[in-house]
Every structure is written in structure tokens, then in C-alpha cells.
Amino acid sequence: xxxxxxxxxxxxxxxxxxxxxxxxxxxxxxxxxxxxxxxxxxxxxxxxxxxxxxxxxxxxxxxxxxxxxxxxxxxxxxxxxxxxxxxxxxxxxxxxxxxxxxxxxxxxxxxxxxxxxxxxxxxxxxxxxxxxxxxxxxxxxxxxxxxxxxxxxxxxxxxxxxxxxxxxxxxxxxxxxxxxxxxxxxx
Numbered sequence: 256x257x258x259x260x261x262x263x264x265x266x267x268x269x270x271x272x273x274x275x276x277x278x279x280x281x282x283x284x285x286x287x288x289x290x291x292x293x294x295x296x297x298x299x300x301x302x303x304x305x306x307x308x309x310x311x312x313x314x315x316x317x318x319x320x321x322x323x324x325x326x327x328x329x330x331x332x333x334x335x336x337x338x339x340x341x342x343x344x345x346x347x348x349x350x351x352x353x354x355x356x357x358x359x360x361x362x363x364x365x366x367x368x369x370x371x372x373x374x375x376x377x378x379x380x381x382x383x384x385x386x387x388x389x390x391x392x393x394x395x396x397x398x399x400x401x402x403x404x405x406x407x408x409x410x411x412x413x414x415x416x417x418x419x420x421x422x423x424x425x426x427x428x429x430x431x432x433x434x435x436x437x438x439x440x441x442x
Contacts, residue, residue, distance in 0.1 A: 257327060258276055258327045259276065259327040259348060263348070269283065271286045272285055272286060273317075275329060275330045276322075276325070276327050276328045276329055277324065277328055277330055277369070277373050277377050278373060278377065279324070280373075282366065282369060282373075284364060284365070284366050284369075285364075287362075288364070290391075291333075291391075294389060295333055295360075295362060297435075297436070297439050298334055298360060298362075298389070298436065299316075299334065301431060302336060302429060305426075305427035305428065306427055307427050307429070309339070310339055311426055312337065312338060312425075312426045313336070313339055313341065314334070314335075314336055315334070315335050315337060315341075316333065316334050317331055317333070318332070318335050318337065318341070318351065319331055319350030319351060320332060320350060320351065320353055320356060320359070320383075321350040321351065321352060321353060322377050322380070322381050323353065323380055323381055324377055329350045332356075332360060332361060333360055333361050334359070334360035335357075335358065335359050336356070336357045336358040336426065337351070337355045337356050338357070340355070341355040353382060353383060354382070356381070356383050357384060357425045357426060358383070358384070358385040358386070358387065358421070359378055359383050360386075360387045361374060361386075361387075361388050361389070362389040363390050363392055364391075367391070370388050370390075371388060371390065371397070374386075375399060375406065378399075379399075379402060379407050382402060384400065384424055384425075385398070385422055385424065385425055386400075386407065387399075387431075389436055391437070394414070394437055395412050395413060395433075396413045396431070396433045396436060397410065397411070397412050397413075398410075398412075398419055413433045415433050415434035417433045418432055418433065419431045
């Protein structure tokens with residue numbers, strides 16, 4: 256049985272759980288809590304208001320992202336902004352080519368170290384231009400941009416009271432209120 260076969264079997268056995276292979280390591284994450292889900296829904300609103308779910312781009316929760324890190328590696332970001340033609344770029348196992356992803360967002364859960372470490376490396380290697388982490392454990396929002404050979408060249412951490420203006424490369428101007436995002440995401 257391959258690692259990918261094992262991942263698919265686990266997904267069948269654990270509906271709703273997130274199963275990913277990152278850096279050749281199979282990761283299984285339990286169902287998120289309700290605050291996690293509400294945070295994602297509320298995070299979608301500024302993207303939708305900015306017109307990012309239209310003819311050029313789509314705002315999607317839980318879409319598979321094929322990773323170049325290994326032969327079976329993939330991740331399932333909590334929220335993504337992708338090119339509208341993403342369906343024309345399948346890579347297998349219900350995942351899509353990383354080239355269609357403009358932004359990924361992770362809202363931390365019990366596996367917050369995975370979002371803050373392993374996925375930073377994986378998304379940088381996949382050349383995802385913008386990575387946002389809502390770090391509920393530490394009450395901060397991380398913005399990673401400016402890809403470089405060694406990963407993201409810019410990693411800015413925002414605290415409540417600050418606003419984040421996302422790069423225009425996502426397709427529109429979007430500003431996020433850190434305090435509002437974190438207030439929603441409290442357990």
C-alpha cells in the first residue's frame with residue numbers, strides 16, 4: 256500500500272477529518288471546532304466583497320493542492336483563492352496544480368505547529384505567493400509573501416488592533432482587521 260493509498264483509506268474511514276501528506280509525512284487532523292468554521296466563513300466575506308469569486312478567481316474552502324515536495328504530497332488549505340480555470344489543472348487525487356493558487360489561508364487548530372512550520376515550507380516550495388495563518392493559539396495573524404529560494408522572504412506577524420492589506424497579486428485589494436478575525440476564532 257502506498258502512502259497515498261493509506262491517506263485515501265483514512266479519508267474513507269474518517270469523514271470530515273483532514274488527511275494530508277506533507278514532506279512525505281501522513282498527517283490526520285480531527286474535525287475543526289465551530290469557531291474555526293465561523294472564522295473561515297467570516298474570512299471569506301472581504302474576499303467575496305472585493306469580487307474575488309467571479310470570472311477571474313474563485314474563493315474556495317478545502318480544495319486539494321498538489322505539492323512538489325514528494326511524489327504523493329498534497330495539502331488541503333482551509334481557504335484558497337485560485338484562478339477561475341483551476342478545474343483545467345488537475346494533478347491527481349482530487350488536487351490541483353499549485354500554479355493556480357494565488358493565496359492560501361490556514362486557521363490553526365490542534366495542529367498549529369503544522370500550519371506554522373511544515374506548511375510554510377511546503378507552500379513556499381509550491382510557489383504559493385501569499386500564505387496567511389490565523390494563529391488562534393497565540394492571538395496573531397501571519398502574512399508570508401515574497402517568495403525566495405529558501406522560502407518566504409517576508410514574514411510579518413500582526414496583532415489585534417492592526418490591519419493587513421494583502422498584496423494585489425491575489426486579484427483585488429483586500430484589507431483584513433486582525434482583531435475582528437481573532438475575536439471570531441476564539442475557542
